[in-house]
Amino acid sequence: MAKTLDAIVIGTGQAGPSLAVRLANAGRKTAIIERKLVGGTCVNNGCIPTKTLIASARAAHVARSGADFGVTLDGAVGVDMRRVKARKDAVVQKSNQGVTDWLKGTPNVTLIMGHARFGGPHAVRVNGELLEAPQIFVNVGGRATIPDMPGIDSVPFLTNSTMMEVDFLPEHLVIVGGSYIGLEFAQMYRRFGSRVTVIEMGPRLIGREDEDVSQAIKEILESEGIAFRLNATCMSLAKRSDGVAVNMSCDEEPREIVGSHVLLAVGRVPNTDDLGLDKAGVKTDARGYIVVDDELKTNVPGVWALGDANGRGAFTHTSYNDYEIVAANLLDGETRRVSQRIPTYALFIDPPLGRAGMTEREVRESGRKALIGRMQMTRVGRARERSETKGFMRILVDAATKKILGAGLLGIEGDEVIHCILDVMSAGAPYTVLQKTMHIHPTVSELVPTLLGDLKPLT
Numbered sequence: 430m431a432k433t434l435d436a437i438v439i440g441t442g443q444a445g446p447s448l449a450v451r452l453a454n455a456g457r458k459t460a461i462i463e464r465k466l467v468g469g470t471c472v473n474n475g476c477i478p479t480k481t482l483i484a485s486a487r488a489a490h491v492a493r494s495g496a497d498f499g500v501t502l503d504g505a506v507g508v509d510m511r512r513v514k515a516r517k518d519a520v521v522q523k524s525n526q527g528v529t530d531w532l533k534g535t536p537n538v539t540l541i542m543g544h545a546r547f548g549g550p551h552a553v554r555v556n557g558e559l560l561e562a563p564q565i566f567v568n569v570g571g572r573a574t575i576p577d578m579p580g581i582d583s584v585p586f587l588t589n590s591t592m593m594e595v596d597f598l599p600e601h602l603v604i605v606g607g608s609y610i611g612l613e614f615a616q617m618y619r620r621f622g623s624r625v626t627v628i629e630m631g632p633r634l635i636g637r638e639d640e641d642v643s644q645a646i647k648e649i650l651e652s653e654g655i656a657f658r659l660n661a662t663c664m665s666l667a668k669r670s671d672g673v674a675v676n677m678s679c680d681e682e683p684r685e686i687v688g689s690h691v692l693l694a695v696g697r698v699p700n701t702d703d704l705g706l707d708k709a710g711v712k713t714d715a716r717g718y719i720v721v722d723d724e725l726k727t728n729v730p731g732v733w734a735l736g737d738a739n740g741r742g743a744f745t746h747t748s749y750n751d752y753e754i755v756a757a758n759l760l761d762g763e764t765r766r767v768s769q770r771i772p773t774y775a776l777f778i779d780p781p782l783g784r785a786g787m788t789e790r791e792v793r794e795s796g797r798k799a800l801i802g803r804m805q806m807t808r809v810g811r812a813r814e815r816s817e818t819k820g821f822m823r824i825l826v827d828a829a830t831k832k833i834l835g836a837g838l839l840g841i842e843g844d845e846v847i848h849c850i851l852d853v854m855s856a857g858a859p860y861t862v863l864q865k866t867m868h869i870h871p872t873v874s875e876l877v878p879t880l881l882g883d884l885k886p887l888t
């Protein structure tokens with residue numbers, strides 16, 4: 430006998446809990462199902478723990494740089510990895526508990542712990558029970574890709590999830606993958622005191638960014654002692670008495686790098702392979718992402734997909750924005766769409782990269798007439814005062830409409846400052862609005878109007 434509800438949410442990622450609570454507050458009986466950790470990736474093994482660990486790593490870095498600021502320490506700076514992990518665990522536990530309590534304490538919401546699988550277009554089976562609802566929302570997220578690399582089955586390796594259990598200092602951490610997740614772990618562990626090597630298949634780091642950004646990031650990380658091996662296109666793994674060897678049989682040297690530990694950070698796959706989607710008739714693309722329209726509806730009426738599993742974003746803010754879109758359309762009579770949002774994200778190395786809209790390469794490829802402003806962080810007073818002058822800011826403007834097309838801020842506070850640009854883009858206002866706004870001195874943001882006052886044609 431099936432239990433009937435008004436709505437079922439599968440997964441407690443960054444969209445599911447908020448949506449379940451909104452639906453419940455609108456009087457709809459809602460079940461939300463989680464197979465592992467309430468709060469999903471961001472809370473348990475993604476954004477929150479990594480940024481908490483990054484904060485410990487930065488504290489070590491600042492302590493080591495104390496002498497440059499006239500601050501002296503008696504003895505060397507040490508890092509106690511057990512305490513670093515305990516601090517991270519405490520922050521994660523609070524967030525995880527907060528989401529759990531919120532769901533359990535909301536009338537009309539039932540939190541069910543178990544693995545959910547579709548039993549039909551409007552039916553879900555969990556813990557042997559069949560639930561039915563006219564509306565089902567899939568928020569199952571993704572997990573680390575385990576590459577099909579020779580030797581992978583015979584060596585121990587780490588992923589972003591198992592890294593959360595590390596309470597010791599790896600002597601030499603080899604990170605396969607030179608993109609966002611890999612680079613954040615690279616700087617973090619280097620600052621904890623490990624030797625770190627990043628191995629990247631492509632010719633440069635974070636290939637989606639402009640080339641000068643990739644180069645500047647490489648130089649920043651190299652200046653802290655991180656080693657890179659690019660163009661590693663033919664990798665295999667092998668066990669060694671002192672750790673794991675990553676072999677690269679391609680042309681460039683070195684052909685082998687042995688690490689005490691290997692972290693795989695080569696991408697993510699959606700958690701859609703064990704969800705019974707075929708029973709519901711929900712379509713996925715070739716990579717397993719659930720196909721959705723601009724309002725996040727799947728091909729099956731009454732079934733939506735939100736967050737990383739729909740392939741329309743890979744961030745906490747895109748997942749949360751998915752929730753806002755679905756809730757506004759279902760409950761507030763609005764017509765919000767995914768295509769209305771401006772792509773934005775950050776790379777949380779130090780200094781961070783804040784990004785919004787198009788890259789310079791994308792603007793060039795679009796063929797439109799554009800203006801460009803570029804400024805080294807050495808010109809920014811706040812950066813000089815803090816002795817953190819690495820990086821540069823770039824902004825691109827449409828020459829005809831005067832609207833901002835995109836920006837990349839690689840430098841101190843770049844992840845915060847990007848929002849003043851993002852908000853003007855979202856308002857659809859010309860760049861001159863921002864250029865004429867008086868900003869506070871001495872901040873990084875005060876240089877944004879200056880940058881906009883010095884635009885040149887993009888040639």
Ligand SMILES: Cc1cc2nc3c(=O)[nH]c(=O)nc-3n(C[C@H](O)[C@H](O)[C@H](O)COP(=O)(O)OP(=O)(O)OC[C@H]3O[C@@H](n4cnc5c(N)ncnc54)[C@H](O)[C@@H]3O)c2cc1C
Pocket residue numbers: 439440441442443444445462463464465466467468469470471472474475476477479543544545546568569570571589610700703704735736737738742743744745746747748777
């Ligand atoms: C190391 C790392 C760092 C990151 N840092 C950032 C950052 O700084 N900023 C940022 O914006 N993003 C970051 N991200 C990405 C971010 O974590 C995700 O984009 C975000 O969590 C959104 O995911 P989601 O809502 O799609 O689902 P998830 O958070 O992945 O949650 C999905 C949930 O569904 C559950 N589930 C899956 N299948 C089933 C099933 N069949 N039955 C029941 N439950 C199921 C899972 O157990 C999981 O709890 C990071 C990711 C990683 C890995």
